[in-house]
């Protein structure tokens with residue numbers, strides 16, 4: 001079933017059944033809310049369809065939960081902003097503090113869904129379930145998978161099994177931990193996977209089960225918060241390559257970056273000249289450089305080919321560049337010292 005016409009409605013819902021959990025959907029756009037000129041066209045515009053139209057496209061929703069929706073944004077997730085992140089986090093914390101809300105679903109584009117989900121997992125303070133979802137096919141596509149993904153997300157958010165597991169990501173019948181999941185394919189419906197630690201659980205037409213717990217800190221045990229925060233410090237990502245120019249670091253420092261993530265070659269490597277530029281960036285400007293990886297999967301190990309302390313660098317462990325950026329942003333907000341940073345990458 002297609003989501004069809006674009007409408008933007010705030011605070012919409014269905015009639016209440018007092019025996020069912022109350023789930024709120026916060027919509028932000030993405031392909032799940034995208035529409036194309038024809039059902040067989042791969043070209044479409046993300047973030048076109050409003051929350052009520054998305055809810056209407058999901059049959060059987062009334063048996064799962066009392067569902068209502070709010071439109072937080074309606075963007076392709078390449079246009080997701082820090083401002084929307086903060087708005088989303090504050091709204092989720094506000095809703096979950098109420099006895100009237102048992103779980104939250106966030107609909108989101110797939111491009112940056114892992115970033116938003118990871119960010120939320122570190123700043124949402126509740127044991128109640130928060131589940132992000134999206135789709136690879138637009139709402140008007142033949143075999144659009146968005147309605148089933150949304151149905152599954154609502155089932156997870158309404159379930160007792162998901163309580164205390166932090167923010168979860170679901171697409172394609174899988175349940176993932178935000179720290180571990182990545183978008184791995186540009187177009188395939190099975191795009192999301194967690195290559196290092198594997199999936200957390202599965203969901204099949206609303207029936208669900210978990211295979212493992214999250215392995216790092218999140219939610220109520222997280223020391224991070226964006227309460228009262230209006231802007232986030234600038235942290236940039238630089239992609240490493242053979243014969244990388246070291247002045248890229250200086251350019252980002254001059255532009256105002258307070259932290260830099262290197263999407264390093266291999267095990268978080270970069271040219272010797274760039275390492276020296278990283279050392280200088282910290283010594284002269286206090287800018288922290290984290291070594292992540294441009295390789296799709298694997299750990300970036302501390303002190304692997306050189307001593308990180310010699311260059312004041314931090315190893316990202318299993319965090320990819322985009323998520324390393326989020327953790328560094330939150331660490332900078334909390335005023336963490338360089339000496340505390342490495343442990344954060346192991347812990348969160």
Ligand code: GLU
Nearest residue numbers: 030031076077109110111
């Ligand atoms: N660029 C779009 C987005 O992230 C399309 C990807 C998707 O949602 O599947 O919103």
